[in-house]
Amino acid sequence: MHQEGQKNGVALSEFLDAVAAGTATPGGGSVSALVGSLGAALVEMVTNLTVGKKAFEAQEAEMKKIGEEAHSYREALADAVAQDMDAYQTVMSAYLLPKATEEEKKRRREEIQKALKRAADPPLFTAATSLKLLKLCQKAVERGNPNAVTDAAVGALLAHAALHGGVFNVLINLSALEDVNMVMKMKNELRRLELEGDKTKEKIISQVKEKMNIG
Numbered sequence: 001m002h003q004e005g006q007k008n009g010v011a012l013s014e015f016l017d018a019v020a021a022g023t024a025t026p027g028g029g030s031v032s033a034l035v036g037s038l039g040a041a042l043v044e045m046v047t048n049l050t051v052g053k054k055a056f057e058a059q060e061a062e063m064k065k066i067g068e069e070a071h072s073y074r075e076a077l078a079d080a081v082a083q084d085m086d087a088y089q090t091v092m093s094a095y096l097l098p099k100a101t102e103e104e105k106k107r108r109r110e111e112i113q114k115a116l117k118r119a120a121d122p123p124l125f126t127a128a129t130s131l132k133l134l135k136l137c138q139k140a141v142e143r144g145n146p147n148a149v150t151d152a153a154v155g156a157l158l159a160h161a162a163l164h165g166g167v168f169n170v171l172i173n174l175s176a177l178e179d180v181n182m183v184m185k186m187k188n189e190l191r192r193l194e195l196e197g198d199k200t201k202e203k204i205i206s207q208v209k210e211k212m213n214i215g
Contacts, residue, residue: 017023028165029122033078033081037078039154041069042151043155066136084119120174123167131193137159137204164197
């Protein structure tokens with residue numbers, strides 16, 4: 001256990017060093033996905049602190065289902081960390097293509113547009129998945145072990161941050177896209193995610209304060 005803890009500590013330290021370094025990746029998109037996966041892990045924690053307890057037998061099946069769903073989000077968002085890095089590297093490579101001739105300029109422009117569209121996918125996935133996670137956090141607050149309600153609350157705050165982080169990273173890619181219809185469609189979707197995410201988060205915080213009698 002001690003050796004495993006050391007390995008995990010080194011891996012975390014290395015990732016933090018990589019984020020802090022003066023390089024483009026890992027950046028905000030990858031960090032947003034990681035934050036979302038941590039939020040999902042907290043929802044799993046709440047379910048694991050609820051399932052198997054006699055006082056919560058009535059909601060055991062529901063909590064198991066919530067835990068399984070949170071686990072799937074945790075894994076998917078963890079995968080999105082590397083996917084975001086890879087997609088951004090593709091954008092950087094496209095901008096480095098030669099542009100000495102008209103043909104090269106045309107190819108470079110096309111590759112940049114393709115790369116930007118691809119780079120919008122991981123953060124959009126992060127934002128959309130984080131909204132689903134927020135709704136799970138609400139269920140964990142409402143139905144989970146009340147002794148872990150603050151863990152569910154932190155999970156909600158992380159999911160909310162991941163959602164908005166994902167949105168910002170989609171928008172930066174859209175700013176250079178020439179496909180007007182695609183840009184408009186994605187911006188509408190981003191606004192929907194933000195509005196629903198903000199509403200859900202506020203509801204969760206209100207419920208948590210009520211359960212803690214600090215409203």
